[in-house]
Amino acid sequence: MATMLRSRTIIGFASRRLQPIRSPPSSRTIFLLAPLSSYDNHSSSLTQTINQLSKRNFSSRALTEEQRSTSLQRLLSNNPQIGWKLTQDRDAITKTFHFVDFNQAWEFMSKVALLAEEMNHHPEWFNVYNRVEVTLTTHDCDGLSNNDVEMATKMDEFEAQLLSA
Structure with missing residues (x-):
């Protein structure tokens, strides 16, 4: 069984002195999940991680009226298979997905989470x-953005894949 270790150090930097945890961890506890050797060059690995996360440039700007009419029309059609609807109380879209059982719903949620x-x-x-x-909805722009349209489209694809399997 692995022993959890707690580092006495400033957040963001790894210490070479580690102690086994003897008391419940506090909110300031740092858990080191990688070998200490991986922290030696922390600034370059942090930069690499940030670069990897920003490979895809997703826009959080609100949709323009033209974008709304073209992008949303595809999602908001009367086709019950698609089923996205504008919400009444705010600028958002909503849909209820139905699956065969809980496992299929969970698989859908796992794909969407990734x-x-x-x-x-x-x-x-x-x-x-x-x-x-x-x-x-996109909270950064207090309304719908291309992120919402792209995610809704992908959710529809995931649903179709699962229901056709």
Whole structure:
């Protein structure tokens, strides 16, 4: 069994002196999950991580009226398979996904979670058994953005893949 270690150091820097945890960790506890040798060149690895996260440039600007009419029209059609709707109380879109069972709903949510991390854009959602209710909006621009349109499109693709399997 691995022993969890706590470092007595400033956040962001690794210490070479580690102690086994004897008391519950506090909110200031830093858990070192990689060998200390990987922290020796922390500034360049941090830069690499930031560069990897910013490979895709997702826009958090609000959709223009022209973009709304073209991008949203595709999502907001009357086709029950697509099913996205504008919310009444704010500038957002919502959809309820129905799956065969909880496992399929969970698989859908797992795929969306990975996409959300990649995009750094996270949905508001609610799950009960085989149903997943999703609301998409961009808080940075207080409304809908291309991020929401792209995520909604991908969610529809994930749903189609799972239901056709």
